[in-house]
Amino acid sequence: AQSVAQPEDQVNVAEGNPLTVKCTYSVSGNPYLFWYVQYPNRGLQFLLKYITGDNLVKGSYGFEAEFNKSQTSFHLKKPSALVSDSALYFCAVRDPILTGGGNKLTFGTGTQLKVEL
Amino acid sequence: DAGVTQSPTHLIKTRGQHVTLRCSPISGHKSVSWYQQVLGQGPQFIFQYYEKEERGRGNFPDRFSARQFPNYSSELNVNALLLGDSALYLCASSPQAVGRPDFMNTEAFFGQGTRLTVV
Numbered sequence: 001a002q003s004v005a006q007p008e009d010q011v012n013v014a015e016g017n018p019l020t021v022k023c024t025y026s027v028s029g030n031p032y033l034f035w036y037v038q039y040p041n042r043g044l045q046f047l048l049k050y051i052t053g054d055n056l057v058k059g060s061y062g063f064e065a066e067f068n069k070s071q072t073s074f075h076l077k078k079p080s081a082l083v084s085d086s087a088l089y090f091c092a093v094r095d096p097i098l099t100g101g102g103n104k105l106t107f108g109t110g111t112q113l114k115v116e117l
Numbered sequence: 118d119a120g121v122t123q124s125p126t127h128l129i130k131t132r133g134q135h136v137t138l139r140c141s142p143i144s145g146h147k148s149v150s151w152y153q154q155v156l157g158q159g160p161q162f163i164f165q166y167y168e169k170e171e172r173g174r175g176n177f178p179d180r181f182s183a184r185q186f187p188n189y190s191s192e193l194n195v196n197a198l199l200l201g202d203s204a205l206y207l208c209a210s211s212p213q214a215v216g217r218p219d220f221m222n223t224e225a226f227f228g229q230g231t232r233l234t235v236v
Contacts, residue, residue: 032221043121043207043227044160051222090159094221097165101215102172104150105225107159 002027002095004074006108013081013115021076021111023091032094033074034105035065037087044090050074061085081115088112119143121210121228129234130198138193138231142210148172149191150225151183152207160207166191167215198235205230 003026013019025031032051036044048059055067065076076089091108122141130136142149148167152160162175166185180196189210195202209225 030221034224036227041232043123043229044209046224046226049222049224092159096221097173100165100170100172100174102165102167103213103221104162104165104173104175105152105160105209106162109159 002031002093002106004033004091004093004106004108006089006091006111008111009109010112010114013113015083015115015117016080019076019078019081019085019113019115021089021091021113023074023076023108025072025074025091025093027093031067031074033065033067034092034094035059035063035074035076036090036092036107038090038110039087047076047089081113083115083117086113086115121208121226123206123208123228123231125231126229127232127234129236132198132200132235134198136195136198136233138195138206138208138233140191140193140208140210140228142189142191142208143212143226146210146212146226147189148211148213149185149189150209150211151191151193152209153177154205154207154230156204163193167213172215195233200235203233203235205232 034049035047050067092105095106150165151163154160164183165173169185185191208228211225213223
């Protein structure tokens with residue numbers, strides 16, 4: 001089965017500074033990787049995905065992610081953090097389900113991002 | 118266009134009761150999945166339905182069941198509620214189609230969730 005790991009429970013960054021939220025993955029075959037953000041008492045919002053092609057993926061709200069096959073990482077980045085970016089961030093991998101022919105998202109444990117003035 | 122809508126947004130149930138949660142996918146999306154998110158954890162996959170057929174089931178007991186209707190809306194049912202079933206239940210819809218090349222790479226769109234509290 002595929003899996004992702006988010007090694008940091010919380011990341012603190014000052015507004016205006018660059019931010020990085022880390023994610024590593026373990027897959028067999030091609031990786032289909034996603035980042036989602038969750039604001040308090042809300043569902044998950046899609047930020048970006050890596051399928052194939054360029055290792056730097058551009059997403060919503062100025063976020064981007066860097067895919068690194070040799071390090072099996074898919075870190076989320078933003079050049080200049082905003083206080084409004086404070087939220088819970090989840091890395092996920094698409095995982096096929098052999099019985100039934102479906103698939104599912106397998107999520108990491110999440111990283112709380114706190115951006116302070 | 119409306120996003121994924123879930124109802125109710127909150128509810129409180131007593132141990133041993135039954136609950137039904139509802140989800141309407143984005144128009145045109147035929148795939149609906151359900152996830153359970155316990156406080157402090159990432160969402161855990163419960164079910165996927167596509168074209169009214171169950172296409173996947175996560176590691177949940179038989180007390181959990183679901184179905185998808187002809188209009189692609191879905192219900193999640195949980196019987197004999199336990200305190201540990203307290204969680205945010207998320208529904209996700211996707212335009213992905215079984216057998217298509219983009220089946221694995223299509224993002225899922227999530228509703229705002231139903232917060233279930235079992236007392």
